[in-house]
Amino acid sequence: MKEQLHRSVVIIGSGPAGLTAAIYAARADLKPLVIEGPQPGGQLTITTDVENYPGFAEGIQGPELMEQFRAQAARFGTEFITSWIDQVDLSKRPFTLHTEDHEIRAETLIIASGASAKWLGIPGEAPAPHGLGGLGVSACATCDGFFFKGKKIIVAGGGDTAMEEATFLTRYASRVTVIHRREQLRASKIMQEKAFNNEKIDFIWNTEIKEIIGTSETGVTGVRLYDNVTKEERIFKCEGVFIAIGHKPNTDMFRGWLEMDAVGYLKTAGRSMATNIPGVFACGDAQDSFYRQAVTAAGTGCMAAIDAERFLDHLPVPTPTGEEITIEGERVTADHEIVIMPDGEVVPNKAESESATASD
Numbered sequence: 001m002k003e004q005l006h007r008s009v010v011i012i013g014s015g016p017a018g019l020t021a022a023i024y025a026a027r028a029d030l031k032p033l034v035i036e037g038p039q040p041g042g043q044l045t046i047t048t049d050v051e052n053y054p055g056f057a058e059g060i061q062g063p064e065l066m067e068q069f070r071a072q073a074a075r076f077g078t079e080f081i082t083s084w085i086d087q088v089d090l091s092k093r094p095f096t097l098h099t100e101d102h103e104i105r106a107e108t109l110i111i112a113s114g115a116s117a118k119w120l121g122i123p124g125e126a127p128a129p130h131g132l133g134g135l136g137v138s139a140c141a142t143c144d145g146f147f148f149k150g151k152k153i154i155v156a157g158g159g160d161t162a163m164e165e166a167t168f169l170t171r172y173a174s175r176v177t178v179i180h181r182r183e184q185l186r187a188s189k190i191m192q193e194k195a196f197n198n199e200k201i202d203f204i205w206n207t208e209i210k211e212i213i214g215t216s217e218t219g220v221t222g223v224r225l226y227d228n229v230t231k232e233e234r235i236f237k238c239e240g241v242f243i244a245i246g247h248k249p250n251t252d253m254f255r256g257w258l259e260m261d262a263v264g265y266l267k268t269a270g271r272s273m274a275t276n277i278p279g280v281f282a283c284g285d286a287q288d289s290f291y292r293q294a295v296t297a298a299g300t301g302c303m304a305a306i307d308a309e310r311f312l313d314h315l316p317v318p319t320p321t322g323e324e325i326t327i328e329g330e331r332v333t334a335d336h337e338i339v340i341m342p343d344g345e346v347v348p349n350k351a352e353s354e355s356a357t358a359s360d
């Protein structure tokens with residue numbers, strides 16, 4: 001028999017987005033429940049130095065930063081469940097969520113389930129201490145490029161992500177070599193041109209990376225390459241490896257319920273974190289294929305919590321269509337002229353006295 005819970009705000013995920021949402025919701029006295037998921041603390045727990053999160057002049061280790069987030073959320077009364085959601089029913093409020101041991105009813109739901117970088121699955125790639133992840137292997141140029149000043153690095157991939165990462169990394173690296181397993185790139189024409197015209201970037205075609213070489217003392221020293229045309233192997237010396245074969249948002253369980261793009265990123269309203277289902281909000285990397293940073297995830301987590309607070313306070317919240325909706329189901333048209341009541345009645349959204357001088 002599953003334990004039954006009913007909460008005002010349930011947050012799926014405990015990365016920067018989920019825990020920031022928790023801090024805001026907890027300080028608004030909404031007693032949020034965070035389902036921590038398979039990776040408590042999120043993606044930053046598998047990295048070492050984080051140097052671009054504001055407020056830490058000397059930088060901070062990823063796991064330590066996330067402990068601080070969690071402690072701050074706990075301090076204001078956030079409740080945690082260390083399990084993950086495997087099934088949802090968003091057909092009506094309260095929404096129903098299932099973990100292995102719990103059936104949870106949620107008046108509002110904040111989805112902060114993040115995304116996972118795709119990896120090659122080769123020896124040497126795992127996070128330290130099992131591999132060289134954080135010791136020269138990365139999946140985020142914006143995050144880690146700075147550590148590779150004057151170094152010779154490789155980028156794995158042939159799509160837009162790889163071209164973008166390679167181009168960005170030329171700010172720091174002495175040489176960037178793109179390793180691609182086919183003889184042509186998948187990247188868009190404009191991204192290819194940018195990379196081909198960059199003197200610091202060269203390409204190795206028809207080649208697969210079989211292993212990342214190095215030790216915890218030396219960091220990355222090279223890669224073992226396999227030419228899939230000549231069938232020959234060789235060692236290629238380098239000091240850094242960026243895996244740039246894309247990301248996958250952790251949103252499969254919302255398929256059929258929530259609007260998402262072709263890859264699975266959840267769609268949210270332009271100026272709010274509302275999804276197409278009133279009362280369900282999404283934040284962080286689960287809805288952001290572009291910025292993918294801890295600080296932007298935290299920022300949208302704050303927005304999602306404020307949206308949920310407003311919704312629970314019976315105030316209108318913007319939706320992806322431009323309309324606003326209240327918890328009772330009243331719809332304010334995008335031009336703010338009309339309110340459509342839940343029974344279909346249409347009423348003007350005008351203040352009592354149009355002639356009164358508005359001061360706000």
Ligand SMILES: Cc1cc2nc3c(=O)[nH]c(=O)nc-3n(C[C@H](O)[C@H](O)[C@H](O)COP(=O)(O)OP(=O)(O)OC[C@H]3O[C@@H](n4cnc5c(N)ncnc54)[C@H](O)[C@@H]3O)c2cc1C
Binds near residue numbers: 017051138139295297
């Ligand atoms: C190696 C690496 C280094 C990075 N370095 C930096 C850096 O230096 N600076 C920076 O700003 N950004 C960095 N990033 C990016 C940053 O980590 C992400 O942008 C950020 O963590 C996204 O936060 P999030 O809360 O949206 O999602 P995530 O951090 O991905 O967290 C997702 C959360 O959802 C949970 N979850 C998933 N599925 C379920 C489920 N079914 N049920 C319940 N919970 C679930 C997970 O357990 C996890 O807690 C790095 C990323 C990586 C991979």
